[in-house]
Each structure stands twice: as structure tokens, then as C-alpha cells.
Amino acid sequence: MKMRKLLFGMAGALALASPGLATPDLFALKVRNAESVSQGTIEHAVILIEDGKILTIGQDLEIERGIPVVDRTDLVVTPGFVDCYSRMGMSGSGPSGTFPWLKATTELSPRQGVYNELAEVGVTTLGLYTPGSGISGQAVAIDTSGSSADEMVLSDSAYLKAVVRSNSSSRRMLEGAFEKVDKHHEAVEKAREKWEKDQEKWEKDNKKKDKDERDPEPGPFEAPEPDGVAGTMMKVLDGELSMMFGIRKAADYLHLQSFIEGREFEFSLRVPAVNDLDLWEVTDQIGELGLRVIMEPRLTTRAWTMRERNIPAELARAGAELVLIPNGDSLGSAKRWRHDVGHLIKNGLDRDAALRAMTLGPAIELGVDERLGSLDVGKDANLLFFDGDPFQPTTNLVSVMVGGDFLDMEDVR
């Protein structure tokens, strides 16, 4: 599906030949505006792309002679959208329990049209989570334009998902998982003591013996392997893997914090944006910690009223790292995603925060922000081409570029 093709809308200012050709290894892209996310909007931007990566980006940069130029000064580009929370192309619900070692990547069936279709509507990176309540496993981050697992998988250990509620069993579940780490450390300690004793004993027994008569020397210390739970939770505590806690109300957050107290590890919150959501009660606390909050772009009514609140906007304002996901887990919702976010902007969400929440924010969540999520030097040239403000519903997505190549988008408009 990743056709090495280049779409040209306009005939005039082209430095390259007709459509259908792959982009060269090195070329310059001229656009009206580049919404870089990391450094604001760059007007009259020139982006130099080499081997699918952004080499330089800046305003009105001079382009060296001989470098092919793709002139789309009529268009606005943004980074490719990143949806970090999906089950698209995967089925069923999962078990309830503690399975942190499970990986969503094992469920991935790459040859489904749906991923390529997602790329064509602008979602170039997708995070697929493991289903089920409890600690259900590790999400996979994929490049939706790929056609094989090798091409697609960006990270098979993107985040560890856990669903927690305000009750004793949730608390016991979390405590149980983290206790496994302590138990493993104890086991290692015991094994080491035993090994040291063996070592001493060997030395005592064999000191006076001749070299040939000595017993075989005990080997170097080998720590016992942690089991699946302990191994994964150790990664969490070591900062290699971030956790995503699914909660559904403000009280859940307080109970989660009361559990976490004293433990240090990176985590984010997944909160479905549904009516009566009372998360605004704790937005200040969440904002102070700068936590990532994953939610749909929806206004929600306050309990017992018909008053709408823009909780995503309140979170962003409070200092949280807002991460938005489409309103539903379908291609249609992905298509309408930017319109839904536009509605939030109309209702007070900061526009920069909104674009960040569809690109860099989810990229951080997936742990792939070094590679994508913003228009920065060294990152993948994943670009969306719009004929206007992307949040304006009448604006069209004209083309999509992934890793420096335009997607063949004859079917979509």
C-alpha cells in the first residue's frame, strides 16, 4: 500500500516529473504553513527531507541548486496524527486479572485494510492495547501505512495498561503485582547468600588440595529469572515502561494516588469522557503533576445539570499533558477526529494544546516521541497536507506522507 508515489496537485511550479514517481532520497518541500507542534507554526516553511527523515525545517530556507523541490505553497502541513488507544482490527474482550507480560503485538494481523485506511485519513501511528480489566498487558505502537509486521511495529512495549476502580480488589491487585518485585528481590538475595556460602565452602574444602584433586569450582553467580509479573513490573519501576491506568471518576484518581504514594514510576490516566464525569474535581492535582490524560474530545455534562464542561480544556489549562483519541474506535470516528477536536477548541481548548494532543502527546504516551509526533530535525517525515486550517470542518486532507513517501490516496478525499 505504501506506494512510492508522489501526488502533484498543481502543474506549474514543479521541479519533478509527473505523478506516480517515488520521492527522491533527498528533496525539499515548500508549504504555506508548517504546524510543527514543537516550535509553533512556521510560515512559508521549507522542509528538507532525506531518506524519509526531516533534515532541516525553517522559514523561507534557501534551497540548494539541484535539490528537487515539491512546491505545495497552497497547503498547510501538520505531523501525522497519532491515536494511542485503539483496538482496531483486533477482536474480543480480554480476561480480568494480572497479565502484565501479555503483548498486543501478538494479536496484530497486519494484512488488514483498516490500518492503511487509517493512514489515509491521517492517523499514521496507532497504539493498540490489550483488552480486559485488571493489568491486561502491553500495547503495541504501529505505523499504519505498513503492510507487514516488520514494517509496522514501532514499539511492542508501548505502555502497560491497567484498569483500576475505587475498591479493595483493585488495590489488592496493584499491591499484588508490585509485591512480586519485592519477592523477586528477596529470592535473588537468598540465591546470592547460598552462592556465597557455596563459594566459601569450596574454598575451605579445596584450599589444601592439589589443583588436580580439587572439586569443580562453583560457577559465577546467576540470579534467578523473574517471572512474567515481576519482570514487567520491574521494567515499570526502572522507568523502561510507563503505565496507563484506566479510571472513570475523580475518586478513582485519589484512590490510585493513595496506592502509588511512595512508589516512583511513570504513568498516565485513561478517562472515558462521558456525561457526569467529575474529573474536574481533581484537575488541579493532575495538572500539578503534569500527568498525561487520555480522553475523547467530548464536552460532558455536569451531574444533575445539563451544563456542559470542557474537561479536556480544563486539564490542559491546569498543566496536564492532554492526549486526545477519536470519539469512537472506528474509521469514521478517526475521520471526524479533527472536527471533534475543533469543537473543543471552539469551547475553549487551547488550539496548540489540541494539535499537540493529537500528535506529540500520544507519541510520548507510546514512547515513540523520539521518532515522530512533531516536525523536528531527525524525526520521520510523517506529514498531513491540508488545504486550510485542519480543525475547520470544510478543510480537506489532501495528501498524507509517511516516512517521506506520499500515500496513494486515489480513493479518499
Place this chain on the structure above:
Amino acid sequence: MKTLDMTRPLSFLFAGLAAATLAVAPGLAFDDHEGGDEDDGDAYYAIVGGDIYTGTGEVLRGATLLSKNGKIHEIGYELYLPEGTETLDATGLRLYPGMVALSATSNLSQGNFAPGLEFHDFTPHEDDHSICGDCGKFYEEIVPAAVDPGEVSTTHLAVEGFRTDFDDSFDPFGGYMVMALANGITTAEQSNVAIKLKRGEIEGVSLSESQLTSFQWSGSNPSGKTDLRQKFRDGYQYLRDMRLWEELDKDVRGDEPSKRGIDSRVLSVLEGKTLARFSSNEQGDLLGIARLAQQYGFRPVIQGAVEGWVVADELGRAGAYAIVNPRVRRDPNERLAHPNGSSIENAALLSAAGVQVAIVPSNTRIDLGGSAGRDLLGLALEAGFAIRGGLAEHRALQGITTVPARMLGIDHRVGTLEVGKDADVVVADGDLLHYQTLVQYTVVEGKVVYDKAEEIFYAHIRPRTTEEVVDPGEQAPADEESVEESVED
């Protein structure tokens, strides 16, 4: 206290200079400036100028209540308020102890508005299905993990660090809880656990557990009565044997009396660790319970006690507690020659006979669907009905504060406004038990948790001032800049 340590040397200094200036207050005030970190973390809160109905029978008019770190520090006139004390002007208002609701709905502590109940007009994420997994249960009572009644609690001693399942499930933002606070309830008993209705925090919510042990005593089940009497007899005998055995010399005495076959629940009642609760209304049953209690020396708690007024003297002699609903109606059986059925004077007569009367409404849930005024929100009004039946006013107030607190074993913390107890205060705009009275502020452990003007429920009724506009769905003031920026050129 650090404050005092610092004060003394300073006071000596003063004394050396001029003995006349040796007043405590200036010393403290001075100390506050110099002392640096001595009031670190100390949170003072004062409710000034209100009439304080302490719940012990006393009334202090135009007085001040000062709370320190959630406990009542001082009550009186012209109190010294440490620097930084937050104050609430209660001039013209009345202060009462926070009410204690028995057998309350679990929605008080866990009832959020169940996000996810409403129809989803989008394809929900897989995870979101689980949100509605227990929606069907929402309007039912969500009964928490049953507490083993056999487990004897020692909650009177273990106040700090005390935890129940409620601590893990408490929702400090629940709308039902705010409604309860709006009606003056600050403590609730749910499934035998006493819970402090804290807002916005989840620490230290459970106050006591398993204070009441339920037993059956019913005329319709004679063998059950015989069994229970036998259990009490055995338990009583065991305790006697145990005492004798303990008094004997170690060399002389034989084996320790066996605990086999002894009902642990009965034992905990006889040892005074828990109270025995009976649910009973018939005078015959009430008499039976009273005699059982007198025989074995425990104080029964009788829920219902509709015909208690007929046998009030007997219940009083047994030192009984009664949990009554003053508005209950039961027509007398005309075929019986002796007085029977309900009486509006029930609470008054029981109280006059020495029974400690707690008051509950007929519906102990928060019900907005038909029984308004007879549900938990009408708790104070219910006490008003007891007064209508002749109960003394202060007894009626005690029926919704001190008496239930005593039953739950938490009267050392809540139930009255006294120095050292929790600063749980209801500030009302009139007699708390009057039907027109509205709660203006509710304070739990020295923090305002309800302000009538700030909440959607009653702000529109006799608004405090005209300019206060309640905007419950208010979004934080819209950042005008960002709105403008969002309009793309």
C-alpha cells in the same frame, strides 16, 4: 506544644521588664512572629458570632468556635484567633453538631453519578463497556464485602490507622454525599461501618466497624427465642467459669474452660465489645428482649420499637437504646384489650422512661423519586416530629447526633460540639429541627465542605445575597486569548 515552649522564655523576658504586660495573648501573638515554623501545618478555622447549640444542652449565644487541625480547640467568647485563622461569619446563624445517620444508603459514600449510564452515541472503546458493567446495580444498594459479625472489633482503641473496605471505595465527590452534607449529615452508618463524610479526601474515612451485632427475637419463631436464650446462658456461664478459673491459683486450677459451642457474637455482646441489635416492634417481643437483656446484663439496641411506648418502663430498666421513626403509623388492633399500635408519643415516652432514643426516617436512602421529605434528607425534620409527640427538643437533637454516635462507638469523636471532638459543624439559618430551616454551611473536621450559595441544590431558595449567581456548570473562566487565537485567519 512548641508554642508554649517558645512563650515561656519570652514571657520571662517580659516579666523582668514589666510585670503588667504579662498577658498570655500578646505573648502568643508575639511568638507567632518570631517562632518561625511553630505553626507549621496547624490549620485554624473559626466560626464567629453564631449561637452554638453544643448538643449537650448548653447554648452559647453569639459565641465563637475555633477548630485546630480538624478538632474543636476552643468554644467561647472573645477567643484569641491565631494569625492566619480562616473565619466564617455566622452572625444570626446557629451552630449544631453534625448529624449522624443510621442505616444510610451506600450511595452516600460510593454514589457518584455512575458516569457511563447514559446512552453512548459513539462506538465505545472496549474498555468503556466495562464502565457500564455494573450499571444495573447502580440504583440498587451496592453492599460492600460483608463484615463477619463474629469478628470482634476493638475500634474504641484503634482509632488511628483504622481501615475498612469503605476506605478503598469511598467517593469523596459523590453528589449524594454532597446532598447529605447539604442537609446537615456529617457521619453515616453503612453496613455496620461508621463513615465520616469527607469531601475531596479519602484518608481516615472509617470511624468504627461492627459495633452492632444483629440477633433475631420474634414471637413468630419460638424455637429461635429458645435457642438465643440458651446461647446467652452458655455464654454467660462461660464468662463466669472463666473468671473463676482466672482467680484460682495456677497450681490448683484445672484446664481452661472450653470455648467450644460458645457463640462468639453473643460473647462479644456479653463482654461489652459490641451492642446487640434487635429489629422488633411488637410489645411482647420488646418485653422479651428487655428481660433477656436484664438477665444477662447487656444493653439492647431495638430497631423499630413501634409499640415501645407500651412497655417503655421495662425498656428503660433494661438500659435499652431504641431506633425509632417518629412518623411511623400502625393502626391498633381493636380486638386487643390492652393498648397497642403506634403512637406519636413513642419517642417522648421512651425517652422519659430512660431509653436512649435515636431517630431515623422511614426511608434511609436519598430518594428523589416520591418519598421526598421522608428520606434521609428529612432526618432533622423527623426529629421535629418526635418533638411534636412531646419529646424534649434537646433529646430530639441528641436522637440524631449523640445517641447514634454512642451506638456506633464514636461518641468520643462526633455527636456534640465539645473541645477535643471533631469539628463537624452544621451552620443553619434557624432551628435545625424546623421544617423551613436550611443549612447554610457544613464543616467537617474544620473544613467547609458545603456552602449553600455555591452548590446547585438549594442556592436558589432564599438566596443569601442577590448578586450571587450560581453557575454550576461553570467552566473555568475562558482564557480569552486562546479563544481569539483559535479563530484561524
